[in-house]
Amino acid sequence: MVPDLNPVVLLFASIFTSNILLANFLGMCSFISISKDMKSSNGLGLAVTVVLTLTAMLNWVLLQYVLIPLDLLYLRYIIFIIVIAATVQILEMVIDRVSPALYMSLGIFLPLITVNCAILGVALFMQIRNYSFLQTVIFAFGSGLGWWLAIVALAAIQKKLVKAPVPAGLKGPGITLITIGFMAMAFIGFSGMLSVQ
């Protein structure tokens, strides 16, 4: 029962209206702590997009050709998390060998990604919603882009907030969350036009 979804709609919905961070609350932990700096936000966003797309593909193949035929669906959490941890580890080693320059900008963010809820969340969403391979790739890539967009936008807003007169108790995470709330309203505002379930 693969859902009937136009790939273009799915891409836009996963970037904007069903943004993995703003509508589904996934990937908040690293989001709040990293988003203070533009450059690291960009690096982390790129790393999340790459890892998300790769692991979603791997997890889809494992799910369809190993877990479902062998009736081992209850092991999916463990399998997914191992795939994610292994992918991150291998990616880290490959990048280190191939391009030390890229490693310098991306390498430090990779370990953070294993515990990023967005990665596991996308794997679980694609299993629950019965996506086809193509849909999974599009959904994962779009979610990664959406996350990237959100964290860079938040970093830019935070920069402006430095000079704003924020009450002492609201400083730090409080004002960040309220800013995220406004961003979420802007992103979700389009949900009448397209949405994915």
Added chain:
Amino acid sequence: MDEDSPVQILKNNIWYSNPIFIQILGICSTLAVTNNLTNTVIMTLGLLFVAAFTNLTVSLLKNLIPRKVRMILQTLIIAFYVIIVDILLRAYLPEISKALGPYVGLIITNCIIMGRAEAFAQSHGPLISAWDGITSGLGYMWVLMLIAFVRELMGFGTVFGITVLPAGFTPWTIMVMAPSAFFLLGTFIWVAKTIILRQEGGK
């Protein structure tokens, strides 16, 4: 007072270093279910269970686990308990399990559990670690329940599914949607931090 006494741990986890508004940990997987009180209770109870048993297990095994692989082993221990919660939910509360969807599985990547296992269970005895897990879960629970209470009351006019507001009440649609959770949590952190700042100022 002794930092490691059970009462002090309870106080710390519930208020002074509350996982949500002081440490800002683990809000990812649970904020999504706060538009409904029943789901929130089940979800946070699941988290409490996983946190307590993970801390207990990590503490019992801490001398056997080599330092280099401890992260992945901790993750596997957490995943093991999450699977138990997931199977129990599907067997006894199939409707709630369906409504929670992927969020039960996402307890695995909830930073609170890993954080407490790493920061507390690695260096303390099994029983006190389990207690730390339980109190962390409680500290987490009361904050999220407060948010869920406001969201359900304003969004649907109900508490635990029972209508409490008069029929003429117009539900606030925003409360059902994602942004309200951010606003409420932000406001909550503001209030809590102001109280804490005042307490510290008074000392």
